[in-house]
Amino acid sequence: MQALYVAYKDKVEFFFVYTREAHPVREGKEGGPAPRTPSEIGEPKTIEERALAATDCIRGLKFDLPVLLDTMDGHAWGVYHMHQAATAVIDVDGRIAFHSRGPQGVQPGEAEKALKQLLASKGRLADSGSSR
Amino acid sequence: MRRRLARPVLRLVFVLLAATLALGHLACVGQEQRPLTAPLQGRGPAEPGNPPAVARPPRPQGRELPPLLIIGQKAPDLELPRLALKAARDGTFIGKVGGEKVRLSSVWARKPVCLFLSSYT
Numbered sequence: 001m002q003a004l005y006v007a008y009k010d011k012v013e014f015f016f017v018y019t020r021e022a023h024p025v026r027e028g029k030e031g032g033p034a035p036r037t038p039s040e041i042g043e044p045k046t047i048e049e050r051a052l053a054a055t056d057c058i059r060g061l062k063f064d065l066p067v068l069l070d071t072m073d074g075h076a077w078g079v080y081h082m083h084q085a086a087t088a089v090i091d092v093d094g095r096i097a098f099h100s101r102g103p104q105g106v107q108p109g110e111a112e113k114a115l116k117q118l119l120a121s122k123g124r125l126a127d128s129g130s131s132r
Numbered sequence: 133m134r135r136r137l138a139r140p141v142l143r144l145v146f147v148l149l150a151a152t153l154a155l156g157h158l159a160c161v162g163q164e165q166r167p168l169t170a171p172l173q174g175r176g177p178a179e180p181g182n183p184p185a186v187a188r189p190p191r192p193q194g195r196e197l198p199p200l201l202i203i204g205q206k207a208p209d210l211e212l213p214r215l216a217l218k219a220a221r222d223g224t225f226i227g228k229v230g231g232e233k234v235r236l237s238s239v240w241a242r243k244p245v246c247l248f249l250s251s252y253t
Contacts, residue, residue: 004246011243011244012243012244013239013244014246014247015234015236016249017250018250020251021252022253023253041252041253047213047229051215051229052226052227055215055225058215066214068214069213069229075210075212079210080247080249081200082198084250086250087246088247088249089244089246089247090236090240091240092240092244094237096203096204096205099201101197102197105249108248123243123244125203125204
């Protein structure tokens with residue numbers, strides 16, 4: 001994910017949308033300067049708590065993609081048909097060029113293929129595409 | 133007196149028993165014949181005179197995934213706050229909810245967009 005971002009960030013806008021926790025612990029440790037591990041993160045109850053969990057995530061996974069925070073009612077989770085994780089590539093007309101979801105939903109390799117196809121056709125979706 | 137009464141009752145019981153057995157047998161025969169007269173759904177082409185086979189939906193295997201978004205369909209728009217990072221005293225940074233919101237439709241009008249949606253856990 002980070003490698004894809006570094007390679008294409010001048011031509012593509014990347015966002016990591018931090019959604020609700022897929023496997024929260026029942027009583028999560030409070031967020032703060034000391035980074036938490038995934039096994040210490042509970043389900044955030046406020047958007048500020050979600051911001052702290054997202055901070056732990058980008059520190060733990062060491063990436064610097066721009067991060068957006070999903071709403072507490074899970075709007076992004078719902079409209080992108082998420083199941084634990086998802087990847088979506090969107091062309092300049094706002095059409096889906098690639099979508100994956102599920103436990104293996106983060107698929108930078110497949111996203112790169114879709115991005116290459118888009119960039120070869122001026123950011124617009126050709127007729128053919130693929131999704132997982 | 134008792135024998136006179138018992139005979140018709142016994143006859144009635146016998147007739148009812150026989151009728152029940154006959155109906156049960158007919159029902160079994162009907163079920164056995166059904167596959168011979170109608171094709172199995174979703175298996176092979178229909179014989180002339182038989183109703184066409186209908187493809188069965190795949191049997192659900194465990195927990196179903198939500199449907200994929202279709203390639204070429206309009207992407208759902210989002211307007212979400214950014215994570216703003218502020219430096220902490222110990223040199224690390226703390227994430228806060230940024231004041232600025234990002235609307236995807238205004239972004240994809242300029243460049244293709246790649247979204248990764250997930251959490252840490």
